[in-house]
Amino acid sequence: MSSLQRSAYSTQPVFVYNQLFHHAKECYMSEVLQQLVEMSRYLGDPNRPYAILGEGNTSARIDDDSFYVKASGTTLATITEDGFLPVSIRKVTGVLDDPMAGDAEVSATLRASVLRAGEARMPSVETMMHALLLQYPEYRFIGHTHPVATNGILCSRVSREAMAGRLCPDHIVVMGHKSVYVSYVDPGLVLAREVRAQVRAFIEQEGVLPKCIMLENHGFFAMADTAKKVCNITDMTEKMSQILIGAYAAGGPTWLSEADIRRIDTRPDEHYRQKAIATVKH
Numbered sequence: 494m495s496s497l498q499r500s501a502y503s504t505q506p507v508f509v510y511n512q513l514f515h516h517a518k519e520c521y522m523s524e525v526l527q528q529l530v531e532m533s534r535y536l537g538d539p540n541r542p543y544a545i546l547g548e549g550n551t552s553a554r555i556d557d558d559s560f561y562v563k564a565s566g567t568t569l570a571t572i573t574e575d576g577f578l579p580v581s582i583r584k585v586t587g588v589l590d591d592p593m594a595g596d597a598e599v600s601a602t603l604r605a606s607v608l609r610a611g612e613a614r615m616p617s618v619e620t621m622m623h624a625l626l627l628q629y630p631e632y633r634f635i636g637h638t639h640p641v642a643t644n645g646i647l648c649s650r651v652s653r654e655a656m657a658g659r660l661c662p663d664h665i666v667v668m669g670h671k672s673v674y675v676s677y678v679d680p681g682l683v684l685a686r687e688v689r690a691q692v693r694a695f696i697e698q699e700g701v702l703p704k705c706i707m708l709e710n711h712g713f714f715a716m717a718d719t720a721k722k723v724c725n726i727t728d729m730t731e732k733m734s735q736i737l738i739g740a741y742a743a744g745g746p747t748w749l750s751e752a753d754i755r756r757i758d759t760r761p762d763e764h765y766r767q768k769a770i771a772t773v774k775h
């Protein structure tokens with residue numbers, strides 16, 4: 494056997510392995526993208542009052558350092574696979590720690606974070622919030638919307654107290670025992686830094702990852718390990734906001750006690766119910 498033949502023979506398994514690895518990764522990426530498209534269309538469906546025109550954005554993790562996010566200027570209701578851009582988590586979040594960063598640096602960072610040569614479109618400025626949340630490996634899908642009843646509460650004087658409480662067992666089962674609340678600040682870099690600080694404080698205090706983030710005078714984020722759970726959290730948030738509006742109109746909500754909330758959150762049968770709800774098909 495010549496040395497050339499020998500080297501071709503010895504590198505073949507590596508070549509085959511690389512081919513298989515790339516093929517598996519491509520299959521996984523297209524599966525993730527397909528689920529992201531379905532989730533986005535669900536959240537943007539005109540029959541649900543969650544987002545109109547170019548409102549809202551969605552994302553899905555590809556691997557430890559990359560994710561798909563909605564391109565700026567696309568519409569959730571009609572989005573296709575082409576409406577998403579692959580973006581680097583590390584490149585986007587880098588700008589959050591730069592004390593000198595302003596609007597120009599944010600735009601340049603977002604442009605440079607797109608992992609597709611020759612791509613002319615930009616990810617939305619809210620991509621910074623998706624990137625900082627996707628640093629937590631437990632999150633795989635994220636939906637950000639501006640639902641009507643939820644924003645009715647978030648734009649009201651009772652916003653903070655209304656979003657802090659829990660009213661019934663399913664409220665806790667689907668949305669968690671507590672939500673992160675972020676007071677209104679300038680959208681973009683300042684908001685992303687504030688979201689990061691509030692999520693870190695929540696994890697520190699509560700010892701668990703939040704399922705949703707309420708943004709005063711703006712909208713809301715649902716985070717989960719599956720696309721289905723993101724839809725469920727968004728549906729339940731909007732339903733509970735409608736109930737809250739009714740409760741405030743009828744003299745004020747009767748909140749569940751801290752002990753009742755903890756009981757639901759730790760009951761084994763409720764954990765089973767959380768799992769069952771998360772796997773039910775639409």
Ligand SMILES: [Zn+2]
Nearest residue numbers: 549619711712
């Ligand atoms: Zn928004």
